[in-house]
Amino acid sequence: MRLFRIELKRTWREAATIPALAAAAVLLIVGVFGGQTASERLDKQGRFLMAKDAEKFANTRARFESLETGREKLPPGEDDPRTTSVFSLYSGSRQAVLPPAPLAPLSIGQSDLLNGVARLNLLNRAQFWEGRNYFSQDIENPLNLQVGGFDAAFVMVYLLPLLALALGFGIVAGDRDRGILPLVLSQTTGLAHLALSRAAARLLLLWGVSASSLGIGLFLAGVSVAKFPGEFGLTLFLLLAYLAFWMSLSIWVNGLGRSAVYNATVLAGAWLTLVLVLPSVMGTLLGILAPPPSRVNLAVAARDVGNRINAGGDKVLERFYLEPGHDIPDFKQFFNKYFAVQKLTDRELNTLVDAHESELRRRQTLQLRMAFLSPALVLQEGLNDIAGTGIARHNRFEDQALVYQARMKELLEPKIFKQELVTVSDLDALPAFEFREESVLSMGRRILPGAALLSILALGFALGGMRRLKVMGLEA
Amino acid sequence: MPVILRVIAAREGESLRRDGRARVLGWVFLILTLASAFAGGRYALRLGQERSAAWADNRRQFLEQGIKNPHSAAHYGVYAFKPAQALAVFDRGIEPWVGATVWLEAHKQNDFKYRPAMDAGVMQRFGELSPAFILQVIAPLLIIFLSYASFSGERESRVLKLALSQGVSPEILAWGKWMGFLRALLVWTILPWTAAIAASLFLAEPGTRMDVLLRLGWLSLAYAFYIAFWIAVVLGVSARMTKPRNTLLALLGIWLAACVLVPRFAVALSKAVSPTPLAAEFSDQISKETQRPDSMKLDKANALRLYGAKTIEELPVSFSGIRLIEGERHGDQIFDRRFSELFGILERQRDLHLVTGLASPLQPLRLASMALAGTDLSVHRDFAFKAEQYRRAFIRRLNDDVLRNAKRQEKWDSDYRGGPDLWASMPAFEYPSFGVDHAIGQAWRSLAMLSAWLMAGLWFMRNSARRLNVD
Incomplete structure (x- = not known):
């Protein structure tokens, strides 16, 4: 716990932390406005x-x-x-x-595609969604539908993992690249413990800032989250599980014992595969x-x-x-x-x-x-x-x-x-x-x-990474 | 071409072939592109079959509707189905996001129905696996991962110093690398590109194959420009940055901004600057404007004056027909005004997307690609326009029949019936699609912007190479 507190302070003082967290906060608030x-x-x-x-x-x-x-x-x-x-x-x-x-x-989800209006009358069921005059759905430019809007979900799904990875790719490799790992290890209880504390500190900061920004954004949009504690709680839990997954992946990749550049490349590849390519491939598979x-x-x-x-x-x-x-x-x-x-x-x-x-x-x-x-x-x-x-x-x-x-x-x-x-x-x-x-x-x-699955994956990657780091720490 | 350029290009190609990482990425890219071409072919084939079957069924249904008043037949109406474009194999454009069909009926210009994306689910929002998507979004990443260390990595390993000590100028080195990467990328895309061409030609109507080939030629040029731009930018950044790690992070940032953030920003900008009206308000406005409160009195007075008659019974034509024709004429004026305003807004939004092309080359490429594939907004607007013209001619024929044959009386003649002969005399709706000249007309601004991006990219690469620091 002491190490975690130290790492929390250290992370906060790092040059990249405040710009990264500020970017997350601004993007989330702007995203909430987009959704609003x-x-x-x-x-x-x-x-x-x-x-x-x-x-x-x-x-x-x-x-x-x-x-x-x-x-x-x-x-x-x-x-x-x-x-x-x-x-x-x-x-x-x-x-x-x-x-x-x-x-x-x-x-915004699927609300710009699904028809949220039905005219109720005695016509047959095939005409259920077609009873409105002229337009059966809202008027949206197909070009905009194709790209999708800028909302908080976009920031959370696409951009926050990148910030998590930017904060996590060098948690161990950074010190090793600078040649100060033995010095750092001489002051702590072990490499695995150090990595976990660092990852947890970074995760907590990113999640805390994101949660507050969502709360502020919703408040500014006229939504009081206190009235919907269940829904907001679910949002925060889901986000925590998602960010924990990415941070744990960073621990695991750090456990491979390679350079920070290598870690960054692997993690960027993982982000691309899981966020960009896989959903698109799965959509195509589902279509087939x-x-x-x-x-x-x-x-x-x-x-x-x-x-x-x-x-x-x-x-x-x-x-x-x-x-x-x-x-x-x-x-x-x-x-x-x-x-x-x-x-x-x-x-x-x-x-x-x-x-x-x-x-x-x-x-x-x-x-x-x-x-x-x-x-x-x-x-x-x-x-x-x-x-x-x-x-x-x-x-x-x-x-x-x-x-x-x-x-x-x-x-x-x-x-x-x-x-x-x-x-x-x-x-x-x-x-x-x-x-x-x-x-x-x-x-x-x-x-x-879904949140439980993400948590289990996060736990699995964290444990797997820590086991490797433990061995690496002994070698160091 | 100087020999040295060819040597450097060949060396880059050779090192890519030897690089295990490049081989893996290359295979992944190839498999993805081939899979996307297969998925695109399947999509276009299914869409084409579904729509042509529906078109035939719809015609049969109209012919078999039985004996009824021609105005009832006008309300029964017909559906116009948008034919699938052969090049949807390559780029589906806005097709999944606009309705597949429009119901053509009396009194109304309806909106398009049944957007394929409606039932496709949330996965489609992450991007469709089409060859266009792979080349627009994934190919730049492939270029980044393969060539980010091109200069900075060689600098770190001292290879760069060795190469330059042999008298090669940094500028020539940069051009050589650019050519080497471009050649490798083009070779990797040949197979999926051929698959897309074959599928498009297979799906194209026999008379349109040359048109499809010409479009593919322009598409190849546009994508070659885009890929060449990214190679130049990656080499330029790599030449400027001292560490490969920083090069990679900077390039991923550029990619994120250009391929993920700018398109979303364009959506927000277009909606803020030129918002579309609410469907409910728009419909309500049309409903109000199409009402004709004193129409009975007016139509009667006009008809009697026009034909010099004293009573409706003396008219040489049916008053019911006159009323129907006048009602349509009044409605058509409103539809022309309102729908042209609406399409004006949609086109302004499209232009705003192009303006954001100043911040990302993906924007002009997307617009050019859709236009050249025939899956863009202009084709949709043209189809909507031609379907509406057909609706008007179709309703006019039915109304003319009422005008000629219904009873000469003021009251609506509900006893008059039309039958199979009348239905069969109505021509079916056929949509002659635009040729490549229209596509180029739509795409030229985007292509010009893309060329400017390529020039800027090459200029950046040359300048970065000139300032190359070997230490």
């Missing part, structure tokens, strides 16, 4: 849509109320807006918006082993189903109306036919869409497992999860939106086919969609295995 700008945009978009949705709903409700109470009389020839089919297609559709998570400024199911093919198949049902025409519809619950065979009305076709299409499509979704989710699970092969992917996936910009939160959103849509269908579809009017109490039975966040505990269950 992206999450503000999402938030602004969501608020805009929800405000429009609330306004439309309030107007609809007010009009239905005045029609119900008789304050307003419909002019002759005007369709009743409470007709369920008309309502379901126009004023009755609702917006489901995935709001940014509290720690969204940490990582499990290509994502084609949305284009799904859309084509959905159209085929729609065509077939439409072509069946009145006979198909007649059969539909003869089923229990559809006892008014008035299928001549345009909207009734339209919704009957949607419902029949949905039935056939469910198998297709379910197969598409389960294939997609199987692929996502495989990807999460493959991510364990690269520390950079473990951290990126974890940060995306914590920031709520990963696939897990998006899947939750999709599931909840589908449940809402099912409730909507349950309430409105029978009314369409029985030609009943929508009442104010029906409207009140469908409050605005609200996304329910998952508990930190359940999020932690996904993140902790």
Whole structure:
């Protein structure tokens, strides 16, 4: 412990330490701002849509109320807006918006690619994400999507390991290159102990500065981390495990007994392989082993189903109306036919869409497992999860939106086919969609295995390096 | 070429061949590039097959939609699928990040749907393993690791003093080393380059193969400039620095800035200077502007005046058709204005990416590479434009049919039906892609910037060599 304290002070006094730590702090704070700008945009978009949705709903409700109470009389020839089919297609559709998570400024993640808005109505499932006018996703320049944004996750995944390696590549080799290793060893308990103390001191400084910078950055971005101790704690733990992995790798490489230049080359190569090349190679492998199911093919198949049902025409519809619950065979009305076709299409499509979704989710699970092969992917996936910009939160959103849509269908579809009017109490039975966040505990269950793996690897490299250094110390 | 230059170049090549580290790195580079060419070929083939099958299915579906009102058919619409570019084998450019298809329907100019990257997952954000990625990001590192000690290492081992004592000028030595490394790098890239050429030619439409070859010629030139620049910079830094360790750290710093930080900075800059509108606000604006509150009255008055009729029933054409055509005309004006503003913003952002090319040669190379591969923003914009022109002509044909054949009445004629003959008379959408001249037109600024980087790199190398300190 004494040696650790000495090394902590010594590291702090080294010429390169303060610039390196200052660079980490500045980059992280700038990164948090980058993430904050992206999450503000999402938030602004969501608020805009929800405000429009609330306004439309309030107007609809007010009009239905005045029609119900008789304050307003419909002019002759005007369709009743409470007709369920008309309502379901126009004023009755609702917006489901995935709001940014509290720690969204940490990582832009996949939020610029995944659609966080769904229009909920009675259309078939293939049109679930396509109900919005003109744009089904936010407008982003593909050039920017290709490169990715500058956020705190980028700094943590790409740049902090470089700083860790810059602080760690010469922890033993530096003294040996200068020829002062025997002198240093004469004052300490052993080379392994010395390396461990040095690495721990550097790790603690880098992690401490990074953690504080993240806290400050989030505070400046208007996020109080005290309100989300679980999420912030998970972030810091994951970051500590990641930095410990890189610092331990430095101990191990120092244990090879080569020069500082050699160590720097090997560690730079490791960084390139693990951070840059491996994720990209794994992405390609995943694309070959499990290509994502084609949305284009799904859309084509959905159209085929729609065509077939439409072509069946009145006979198909007649059969539909003869089923229990559809006892008014008035299928001549345009909207009734339209919704009957949607419902029949949905039935056939469910198998297709379910197969598409389960294939997609199987692929996502495989990807999460493959991510364990690269520390950079473990951290990126974890940060995306914590920031709520990963696939897990998006899947939750999709599931909840589908449940809402099912409730909507349950309430409105029978009314369409029985030609009943929508009442104010029906409207009140469908409050605005609200996304329910998952508990930190359940999020932690996904993140902790990755953090544990990084910790085990860190421990393994540190122990392996120390064993070699112990032998080297005896020789020295 | 002076004999001495050839001798030095040959010596560098020989020492690379003997260097075990270089052999390992060379093999890794070769395997990665070949794997990326294979992955690129597979991607382009799959994309091409999927889109051409979808294109055929889509046409069949439109023809088999049954008997219905032509306006219902206009709402049923068609999909336009962007054909895969043969050179996506080499550089996928923005293709995975833009939608593959656009739904062409009445009243609306829709956005593109189904970005392939949407389902690709987080790994894709770390960069796609394509030959372009390998050459843009990994090749400079290979150059750094192979040649960082070229001068500083030889200085440390006193080889440099020995070489110069034989009367070779430091400048000639630098040029010789540059040529030696360039030749070695070019030899290493021949095999993957040939694989990429073969795959591109295999995937190209028969009539476009010469165009693909010309594009590949320009791409080769652009990448050769880039590689030559990096060799010059590495040799220049190596000549200036006294210790190999410092040389390596400085070069890794330069690489990090040029290949990792500047591109991200360009994204932040483009978003800050020229932000794109929010999709929700943009859509809302269009929805508001496309509304025509008094359209019924206006269209009626205009139609009666134009045809000199007193009542709608006296018109020689269907009023429903007039209403549809007027609605489309009104919408088209708004779409032209709004979408051209939007693409203007996207192109300004692209130009800002090019401006950041002053800080990194990767930026102009990326833009030139995409443009020459036909996977850049300009091709996407052109496809969007041509698909929209097709949509307008397509909807106009259907509306014209309503205009000619629906009942002469004020009320919408829902009884009028079109059928297979009408659907079959609608031409299918075909996209004639740009030729190499357009690609060069798009890439020339980037290529000029890349040439300037090469000149600057060579100048730096020559100057560093002139100041070479042998001790």
